[in-house]
Amino acid sequence: MSGSEQYLVTLNNEGLNGPRRREARFAHGPVKFNADDPRTRSQLVVLSESEVEQLTANSDWTIRKAEASEIPEGLGRGSLRGRLRQRRAPKETSVNAGSSEN
Amino acid sequence: MAGQHNPAESKFRMAYELTPTLFPNAGATFHDHLLRSESFSNESEPRQDNSIYAGSQRPRALLGKFVTDGEMEVSVRPEEFSRYFAHAQGKVTTTTPAGGTNSRKHVMAPSSSSTVPSTFAFIADRDDLNPQRFHGGQISNLEFALSADDGILSATIAALFARGDYFSETVVTTDPDVTQKPVIRGLPKYADWNLAAAADSRVHVKVSDITDIGTGVIMVLAKVGAAAYGAIESEVRIGNDSLTGLPYFSKLYDSTTGAILGTLDVPIEINFPSATDLDVDDAWYSNVSYATWSPTYVDTPVFNEIYAGVFIDGQPYCIDEMTLGLSRPVVPRYCIGGRFPAEIRNRGQREVELEFTREYLSVDLRRRLERGEAFKFVLEAFSEVEIESGFPYYLKLVCPLCVPGGRTASVEGQDEMPETITATCHPNADDSEGYVDDLNIEEQNSLTSLVV
Numbered sequence: 001m002s003g004s005e006q007y008l009v010t011l012n013n014e015g016l017n018g019p020r021r022r023e024a025r026f027a028h029g030p031v032k033f034n035a036d037d038p039r040t041r042s043q044l045v046v047l048s049e050s051e052v053e054q055l056t057a058n059s060d061w062t063i064r065k066a067e068a069s070e071i072p073e074g075l076g077r078g079s080l081r082g083r084l085r086q087r088r089a090p091k092e093t094s095v096n097a098g099s100s101e102n
Numbered sequence: 103m104a105g106q107h108n109p110a111e112s113k114f115r116m117a118y119e120l121t122p123t124l125f126p127n128a129g130a131t132f133h134d135h136l137l138r139s140e141s142f143s144n145e146s147e148p149r150q151d152n153s154i155y156a157g158s159q160r161p162r163a164l165l166g167k168f169v170t171d172g173e174m175e176v177s178v179r180p181e182e183f184s185r186y187f188a189h190a191q192g193k194v195t196t197t198t199p200a201g202g203t204n205s206r207k208h209v210m211a212p213s214s215s216s217t218v219p220s221t222f223a224f225i226a227d228r229d230d231l232n233p234q235r236f237h238g239g240q241i242s243n244l245e246f247a248l249s250a251d252d253g254i255l256s257a258t259i260a261a262l263f264a265r266g267d268y269f270s271e272t273v274v275t276t277d278p279d280v281t282q283k284p285v286i287r288g289l290p291k292y293a294d295w296n297l298a299a300a301a302d303s304r305v306h307v308k309v310s311d312i313t314d315i316g317t318g319v320i321m322v323l324a325k326v327g328a329a330a331y332g333a334i335e336s337e338v339r340i341g342n343d344s345l346t347g348l349p350y351f352s353k354l355y356d357s358t359t360g361a362i363l364g365t366l367d368v369p370i371e372i373n374f375p376s377a378t379d380l381d382v383d384d385a386w387y388s389n390v391s392y393a394t395w396s397p398t399y400v401d402t403p404v405f406n407e408i409y410a411g412v413f414i415d416g417q418p419y420c421i422d423e424m425t426l427g428l429s430r431p432v433v434p435r436y437c438i439g440g441r442f443p444a445e446i447r448n449r450g451q452r453e454v455e456l457e458f459t460r461e462y463l464s465v466d467l468r469r470r471l472e473r474g475e476a477f478k479f480v481l482e483a484f485s486e487v488e489i490e491s492g493f494p495y496y497l498k499l500v501c502p503l504c505v506p507g508g509r510t511a512s513v514e515g516q517d518e519m520p521e522t523i524t525a526t527c528h529p530n531a532d533d534s535e536g537y538v539d540d541l542n543i544e545e546q547n548s549l550t551s552l553v554v
Contacts, residue, residue, distance in 0.1 A: 017131055019181045020204055020489070020548040021401040032401055036204065036490065051396050058131070 006066040009055065010042040011035045016060050026051055044071060105230035113227040113397045114140065114174075116185065116239075118219035118554065121342055123238035123264045123445055124349040124373060125223050127271055127283050131554060132225070134397035135182045138256075142172030142226055142236060144266045165367055168441045169434070170236065173243070173260035180485050180495035181547045182400040184208065186259055188218045188552040190241040190428055191543060196551060205493035207546050211539040218553050221446070224261070225392065231297060233392040237287065238264030240432045240446040246499060248407050248481070249423030255405035255483050255497070262432050265442040270389035275306070277384040286388040287351065288363075288370035294326050295390060302327045303390035305363060305370055307354065308383060310335050315377050322372070324354035324363055332358030340374045348445060349373045367441050402495060403486050410483040412458075424458035424481070426499055428541050454527035454540040456504055462511040462519040471506045471523065478502050478533070479525070489548045498544040500537040503530035 011022060011033040020035040028046040035041055044066055047055070055061040115132040119125070126132070148163035155161045176183060188194045193214035199207050210218075221240055227233040243260040265287065272283040286305055289295075296303045308331060311321035321335040334357045339350040351371035354363040364370035374380065412419050431450030434443035456479055470477060478501070485495035504525035511521040527540045 016548075016550065017554060018133065018398075018549065019400045019402070021487075022398050023401040024396065024398040026396050034401070048396075050393065054395055 005046065006044055006071055007047045007052065007063050008042055008066045008070060009033075009045045009047070010062040012060055012062055013041065018060050105228075105232065108229050111229040113395065114225065115395075115397065116222050116224045118185065118189070119221045119223050119238065120219065121349050121375075122221040122347060124342075124375070125235055125237045125285055125287065127285050127375075132395075133185060134399055135176070136179075136399060137174045137176045140172060140174040140226065142174070142224065142234070142261075142263075142266070143170070145169040145171070165441060167436055167443070168265070170263040170266045170442065171242070171261060173258055175256060175258050177404040178246070178255040178257050178483075178497065179400050179404050180402045180497065180545070181549055183257060183259070184210075184545055184547060184549060184552050185218075185222070186241065187244070187543045187545070189220075189222055190244045190259075190430065191218070191539075191541070192220075193217055194552045199493065199546065202493050203490060204548050205489045205546060206548065206550060207544065208549070208552050210543040210545070210552070211537070211541070213539050216553050220448075221264075224263070227392075227394050231391060231394070232268055233394060234266055234268060235392055236261075236263040236266045238446055240448065241430060242432045243427060243429050245425055245427035246481075247423070247425045248410065248483070250407060251423070253407045255407065255410070262434060262446045264434070264445050268391055269305070270392045272307075272386040272388045275385040275387055276308075277379075277386070278381075279379045281379045282375050284372050284374045284386055285349075286370060286372050289365075289368040290326075290370065290390050291363075291365060297391055300389050300391065304328075304387045305354070305390075306331075306385065306387045307372060308385040309380055310382060312380060312382055315340070315380065318377070320374070320377075320380060322354070323357040324372075325357050326363060329358070332356070334358065334360045338372055338374065340377050340380075346445075349375075369440075405483040405485060405497060407483070409486065410481065413480040413482070414477050416478070416480075420463060421458040421460040424456070426456050426479075426481070426501070426541070427454070429453045429455070452540070454501060456501060456525045456527055457522065459520050459522045462521045467506070467521060467523055468510045471508065471510055474505065476503050476505050477525075478530075479504050479527070489546070493546065495548075496544075496546045498542075500535075500542040500544065501525075501527035501540065502533040502535075502537045502542070503528045503540075 013035050022033045024031050027048050031043050055063045115134045117126045117130050117132040147166045149166040150163055188210045191210040192212050194216050195209045195214040197207050199205050221238045224236040225233050239261045241261050245258045248255045269286050274280050294303050306325050308323045310323045318340045320338050322338050323331040324336050336355045338352040342349050351373050353369045412421050430452050432446050432448050435445050435447050436443045481499040483497045488494050504527050506523055506525045508524040513519050529540050531538050
């Protein structure tokens with residue numbers, strides 16, 4: 001996959017054609033959005049080029065490239081850097097190994 | 103690169119068609135949904151010539167018409183299948199309930215106010231890098247099923263389509279004022295159907311002459327693959343046939359050899375929705391495979407019978423399991439020539455039937471059955487979550503006039519005495535709540551419109 005960059009993806013609060021609660025199955029993993037919840041209305045997501053095209057063409061969504069200052073280190077959903085950091089975390093720091101990915 | 107063909111990676115989506123059988127192109131809104139199983143296909147039935155053929159063996163079979171249909175079984179979530187339900191009913195009335203902001207109540211019934219598009223498109227991506235597009239769909243059967251054991255409200259949605267194929271949306275090669283894209287349909291020649299080398303299989307089209315555009319006709323050059331265009335033109339009629347409401351699709355011919363693109367039985371054809379901004383040298387191509395996509399699903403729980411109830415004549419009623427089916431009289435219209443039908447059309451009366459079973463608990467239904475006493479049936483199913491405070495997602499099925507039929511309860515064993523009631527459902531202009539149609543589907547959800 002080419003062109004994988006972090007985007008700020010927002011499910012618009014008004015003028016939606018589709019559901020207000022959605023789970024997007026992006027190539028880098030699923031992300032939930034709720035148009036009525038400020039915490040999950042906008043999410044940092046790694047998108048492929050085709051996903052950028054797909055979301056840009058859909059008026060329910062607003063997307064833009066994330067500014068460097070907006071990307072918490074290792075915390076962006078689908079962030080490659082974040083995933084690497086999670087995988088490298090020492091096992092003893094994991095409270096519950098069965099659910100550490102979550 | 104080969105697809106993995108893992109059924110668990112499959113994706114499915116639908117969109118209404120603005121013009122029947124014209125597959126939605128750029129800018130169309132597709133709606134992803136889950137399903138449990140599906141059987142959508144172009145069914146090919148070879149024809150056999152019965153001539154006596156020395157050797158006592160059947161001669162090679164001939165091509166026959168395609169039957170493009172299938173059904174899917176789904177777990178019903180709020181919103182996810184609302185457009186299918188609205189399409190099956192034909193009309194919908196959408197209102198904002200008093201005090202609600204993002205909640206909408208949709209009453210889907212033949213007597214509702216807004217007309218729902220008469221056909222829909224469906225795409226099945228079966229993880230084979232060859233998503234299949236279905237055009238001109240109409241639901242032939244819609245059946246809801248719920249039982250206390252299984253628990254999840256399910257629906258079986260059966261549909262007939264005018265055709266199924268695989269081409270991608272057209273991609274602009276040259277068009278300085280892009281306002282529309284043509285739609286290409288058909289099946290490639292077997293020799294051209296190369297999924298591994300997309301560029302070699304592409305169908306290219308370039309406008310070569312618009313002298314007669316005022317009469318709705320233009321000339322184009324067409325080719326498959328990367329070689330240069332030749333000089334042989336194809337005549338293309340623009341837009342829709344105002345008499346049938348169907349789009350004009352024109353055959354394409356190779357600009358170098360003059361050979362038909364595709365084959366005579368399923369040619370590769372093109373439609374330009376309008377003449378707007380068509381200029382000489384505008385060019386597009388279509389890949390032999392529709393591009394895959396990242397789906398977005400409704401994030402609400404399925405309807406669970408725990409939060410459901412059945413009412414007969416307004417009173418809660420204990421039943422173990424039920425099915426409620428709507429049968430629509432849709433049939434393919436075939437013409438002489440070609441393998442696919444021209445369209446799916448609706449002729450005749452629809453029928454609604456209800457069946458439910460329960461343990462024999464009272465003589466009430468027995469009396470109704472034997473006296474032919476009609477009743478009103480209501481199923482209400484609620485979701486665990488709310489759209490907004492005080493406004494739950496719900497689905498309500500109402501049949502205001504059900505005429506019972508079938509057999510009365512009898513002993514089937516020392517511990518078995520089930521009561522099965524079948525009923526045909528009919529309109530009732532006198533219904534006190536205004537549910538006047540044979541089947542009324544009411545849903546409260548967050549979708550602002552079910553007609554787009």
